[in-house]
Amino acid sequence: MTDIAYLKKLRIPTEENPLRILVSACLAGITCGYDGTAYGEYPSVLKLLKYKTVKIVKFCPEEFSFGTPREMCDIYGGTGLDVLNGKAKVLTESGVDWTEGMIKASEKMMEVAKINDVELAIMMDISAACGSQIIYEGNRFSENKKYQIGTRVCAAQLIKAGFKVISQRDYASLEILYSKIDQSHNSNVDALDHHETDWYKKYFKQ
Numbered sequence: 082m083t084d085i086a087y088l089k090k091l092r093i094p095t096e097e098n099p100l101r102i103l104v105s106a107c108l109a110g111i112t113c114g115y116d117g118t119a120y121g122e123y124p125s126v127l128k129l130l131k132y133k134t135v136k137i138v139k140f141c142p143e144e145f146s147f148g149t150p151r152e153m154c155d156i157y158g159g160t161g162l163d164v165l166n167g168k169a170k171v172l173t174e175s176g177v178d179w180t181e182g183m184i185k186a187s188e189k190m191m192e193v194a195k196i197n198d199v200e201l202a203i204m205m206d207i208s209a210a211c212g213s214q215i216i217y218e219g220n221r222f223s224e225n226k227k228y229q230i231g232t233r234v235c236a237a238q239l240i241k242a243g244f245k246v247i248s249q250r251d252y253a254s255l256e257i258l259y260s261k262i263d264q265s266h267n268s269n270v271d272a273l274d275h276h277e278t279d280w281y282k283k284y285f286k287q
């Protein structure tokens with residue numbers, strides 16, 4: 082869940098000292114998705130590329146370990162944190178164990194975050210590596226696919242290291258971010274983070 086208090090305390094960036102943000106590369110339009118696409122366009126993140134007061138660091142952990150295109154993979158037996166703790170596995174559609182490669186990808190993403198001293202990460206929700214709010218329980222292509230609250234391996238690694246992570250669907254959080262970057266931004270007071278949506282509350286019976 083988003084740390085709104087942290088976002089509100091973010092400094093006001095300048096062109097000389099821009100806000101350093103790590104993003105899942107696909108959200109920035111890089112064609113590094115498992116199928117060789119960027120999974121479509123994400124205006125909520127793409128607009129950040131226009132600001133001189135922001136330094137965007139793009140990284141795709143799955144491409145780092147497995148290349149593009151590649152098989153789709155999911156976590157079996159828990160969440161990303163469980164994978165890091167040796168209690169769950171990452172398997173591809175065909176059953177290949179990618180656990181070790183995904184952990185290495187998460188370590189590389191954390192290294193990139195540390196080298197660039199990032200102040201926030203915006204990651205693709207539900208992504209096999211970067212999901213930070215909602216993830217699948219096992220195979221996403223199952224007829225009876227299920228969702229769970231939790232993080233994937235790379236998001237878990239960043240959070241474990243103390244980095245703050247939001248998803249491209251946390252619109253209320255993004256509104257706070259826009260207002261920090263652009264003092265003339267007109268905030269949408271009706272924007273919701275994903276955990277505040279009707280779908281989320283109904284699915285998880287909250």
